[in-house]
Amino acid sequence: MREPTFLILTALADGPRHGYGIVQEVRVLSGGRTSLLTGTLYTALDRLTAEGLIEPDREEEVDGRTRRYYRLRSAGLAALTAETARLRQLATAAETRLRAVRPETA
DSSP states (O other), rough: OHHHHHHHHHTTTSEEEEHHHHHHHHHHHTTTTTTHHHHHHHHHHHHHHHHSEEEEEEEEEETEEEEEEEEEEHHHHHHHHHHHHHHHHHHHOOOOOOOHHHHHGO
């Protein structure tokens, strides 16, 4: 799973968000390292919807503009859970090797 996909799914893990809310949450989650462009975000949202990982939750009008909220589906939660476990396993392997060559990092 690519990092933007992981971050989008993570941003939706605690509840529905609209596009700009997702962009803001991804920035927070990544410590400011990832800023999603609008085109990238909506392409990813369309793909994730087609893959059955997320779905539209609701729409609301704000200042004459429609905000569409998205939520994680059970398949998205399962994918996020599996990817989190995979990343944790990789990080653990890296930490083990680092401790072997640099014991002061333990």
